[in-house]
Amino acid sequence: MIIDEAVQTVAAAMINDGASLSVPVDLISGRILSAIHVPAQFEGGYIELQSAPALAGAYAPVKDSSGNALRFTAGSSTVIHLTPDQAYGLRFIKLKSVDASGNAVAQTGDAALIVVAV
Numbered sequence: 001m002i003i004d005e006a007v008q009t010v011a012a013a014m015i016n017d018g019a020s021l022s023v024p025v026d027l028i029s030g031r032i033l034s035a036i037h038v039p040a041q042f043e044g045g046y047i048e049l050q051s052a053p054a055l056a057g058a059y060a061p062v063k064d065s066s067g068n069a070l071r072f073t074a075g076s077s078t079v080i081h082l083t084p085d086q087a088y089g090l091r092f093i094k095l096k097s098v099d100a101s102g103n104a105v106a107q108t109g110d111a112a113l114i115v116v117a118v
Helices: none
Strands: 009-015 033-038 046-052 071-073 078-081 092-098 111-117
Touching: 009 092, 033 046, 092 111
Parallel strands: none
Antiparallel strands: 009 111, 033 078, 033 111, 046 071, 046 092
């Protein structure tokens, strides 16, 4: 299958060794986050999203309509599928590795999570 790169964004959201929060990712205006590819070396059972109005802006947790942090189960070597309503309107994001209680989980090696926006 050939994928037209003009209609999607694929970027690495690197969580560096010793950190729990990824570098910021620009999903490009008009695109919606649709998938997160989690590498085998990922540590932490969940991923939470953070967003900001600008790449260098202040990032805050993304919450659902009930006010809960948007958290996804994220085992190693998995792909998380997001529905459009979960990520609509997010352009600049960071990914955070957390445990079931939402506590940060530092990586013991670099983890390059791949995000796809369409």
